[in-house]
Amino acid sequence: MRVLISGAGIAGPTLGYWLERRGFEVSMIEKAPALRTKEEESRR
Numbered sequence: 001m002r003v004l005i006s007g008a009g010i011a012g013p014t015l016g017y018w019l020e021r022r023g024f025e026v027s028m029i030e031k032a033p034a035l036r037t038k039e040e041e042s043r044r
């Protein structure tokens with residue numbers, strides 16, 4: 001089964017890892033253009 005995960009924070013890749021281990025075919029999309037910086041985190 002194919003799964004699409006929306007969001008590559010900590011939860012998305014963690015879920016993707018475990019789903020892949022269970023045999024799912026995982027794709028992931030992320031709206032942010034780049035990795036978050038510490039400064040961006042403090043503005044959330």
Ligand SMILES: Cc1cc2nc3c(=O)[nH]c(=O)nc-3n(C[C@H](O)[C@H](O)[C@H](O)COP(=O)(O)OP(=O)(O)OC[C@H]3O[C@@H](n4cnc5c(N)ncnc54)[C@H](O)[C@@H]3O)c2cc1C
Pocket residue numbers: 006007008009010011012029030031032041042043044
């Ligand atoms: C101000 C602040 C400071 C924090 N400081 C700390 C700290 O010092 N230490 C700590 O352990 N935790 C800290 N946290 C908590 C930590 O950031 C969260 O617990 C953690 O990031 C949650 O992970 P998540 O994957 O659930 O969500 P997020 O990290 O929010 O990831 C969600 C991802 O989904 C993406 N996304 C959203 N909508 C879409 C869409 N429609 N399509 C595609 N992608 C999408 C976002 O761009 C984001 O990358 C802080 C939180 C805040 C708000």
